[in-house]
Amino acid sequence: MPFRDIAAKELAKIFSLLAHPDRVRIIEELGAGEKDVNSLQAVLGVSHSRTSQNLAVLRTSRIVTERRDGRHVFYRLAQPELAGWILEGLRFIEGDAQASEARLNAFEKARQKWGSEAAGELLFTNRD
Amino acid sequence: MPFRDIAAKELAKIFSLLAHPDRVRIIEELGAGEKDVNSLQAVLGVSHSRTSQNLAVLRTSRIVTERRDGRHVFYRLAQPELAGWILEGLRFIEGDAQASEARLNAFEKARQKWGSEAAGELLFTNRD
DNA sequence: CAACCAGATGCAAATATATGCATATATGAA
DNA sequence: TTCATATATGCATATATTTGCATCTGGTTG
Numbered sequence: 001m002p003f004r005d006i007a008a009k010e011l012a013k014i015f016s017l018l019a020h021p022d023r024v025r026i027i028e029e030l031g032a033g034e035k036d037v038n039s040l041q042a043v044l045g046v047s048h049s050r051t052s053q054n055l056a057v058l059r060t061s062r063i064v065t066e067r068r069d070g071r072h073v074f075y076r077l078a079q080p081e082l083a084g085w086i087l088e089g090l091r092f093i094e095g096d097a098q099a100s101e102a103r104l105n106a107f108e109k110a111r112q113k114w115g116s117e118a119a120g121e122l123l124f125t126n127r128d
Numbered sequence: 129m130p131f132r133d134i135a136a137k138e139l140a141k142i143f144s145l146l147a148h149p150d151r152v153r154i155i156e157e158l159g160a161g162e163k164d165v166n167s168l169q170a171v172l173g174v175s176h177s178r179t180s181q182n183l184a185v186l187r188t189s190r191i192v193t194e195r196r197d198g199r200h201v202f203y204r205l206a207q208p209e210l211a212g213w214i215l216e217g218l219r220f221i222e223g224d225a226q227a228s229e230a231r232l233n234a235f236e237k238a239r240q241k242w243g244s245e246a247a248g249e250l251l252f253t254n255r256d
Numbered sequence: 257c258a259a260c261c262a263g264a265t266g267c268a269a270a271t272a273t274a275t276g277c278a279t280a281t282a283t284g285a286a
Numbered sequence: 287t288t289c290a291t292a293t294a295t296g297c298a299t300a301t302a303t304t305t306g307c308a309t310c311t312g313g314t315t316g
Contacts, residue, residue: 008152011217016147020276024136024143037291050277052292071285071290088213089139148302165265178303180266199264199311 017061022046022054024086026075030064031083034076145189150174150182152214154203158192159211162204 018024025044029035035043041051055075058064063082067074077083146152153172157163163171169179183203186192191210195202205211 004153004156005149008149008156011214012147012149012152014217015143015152016275019140019144019147021133021136021140024140025132028132028136038289047278048291049279049293052290053277056292068285073291085213085216086139088216089142144301166263175304176265177267177305180264181303184266201265 014061017057017063018086020054020057022050023058026051026054026058027063027077027083027086030075030077031080031087034067034074036072036074038072040075142189145185145191146214148182148185150178151186154179154182154186155191155205155211155214158203158205159208159215162195162202164197164200164202166200168203 018027022044026040029040029043037048037051037055040055041048044051055064059066059075062078064075065078067076146155150172154168157168157171165176165179165183168183169176172179183192187194187203190206192203193206195204
């Protein structure tokens with residue numbers, strides 16, 4: 001298999017790891033610093049099982065790493081720039097001229113929110 | 129639904145559009161300029177139907193746009209920077225310290241190859 | 257010119273495979 | 287035992303891949 005195909009396959013796999021709302025949220029949350037499972041679950045507003053399962057996906061693919069402290073397990077991004085890269089991806093959504101007003105507004109808010117926190121600072125400091 | 133969730137959902141959807149080896153390849157090929165379906169099919173080495181259907185996915189989500197000329201349909205990236213963004217994603221694969229030698233080599237080659245073409249120039253001109 | 261043929265592309269149905277989610281159960285530390 | 291987290295199972299849904307057919311276009315031939 002040519003290297004292009006290998007690379008495309010690997011990259012596609014990475015995209016598929018990110019192709020889940022909960023996991024996007026998790027990565028963005030962790031962009032602000034490490035958090036334990038319980039905090040994440042509370043913020044996401046989903047079941048602990050679901051949170052744990054999605055963390056398992058990210059952990060298995062080494063997108064996040066874990067640190068145990070007593071009964072709590074704290075997760076952090078293995079590569080913090082990843083959160084920044086994901087935020088940058090928001091640009092392409094915004095760039096979609098056909099996007100609905102509501103959608104654009106949602107992203108504008110999201111960008112302000114996330115942009116003012118942690119990883120967002122990498123990208124949005126000199127924009128707008 | 130809070131805007132964070134909307135945004136995460138939309139972004140996850142975009143990731144899922146990219147989470148396919150053929151589509152990654154297509155985007156990278158189109159990063160070098162527009163191409164017709166036949167050329168893409170030849171380069172990818174997959175059936176025309178598969179090529180067409182993956183193009184449909186990208187077309188429907190307005191990641192690519194089409195232009196008809198005679199019996200040929202030429203596709204191009206709606207947002208050329210997208211290819212650059214994807215290439216940048218390669219960094220996170222390379223950054224994975226656990227990655228196998230073979231995998232790293234494949235990516236090194238891919239980076240050189242793609243990096244010297246079209247969209248790659250956006251990113252890799254002042255690196256290495 | 258009309259009929260026809262072939263290339264290029266799109267689309268659909270059938271099947272295979274993968275993914276997500278909830279429920280239930282397990283581990284492990286205090 | 288209880289709290290925090292992880293994993294297993296089973297089912298529903300979604301996605302991918304192949305096969306076959308429909309459509310459109312341009313050139314060719316009668």
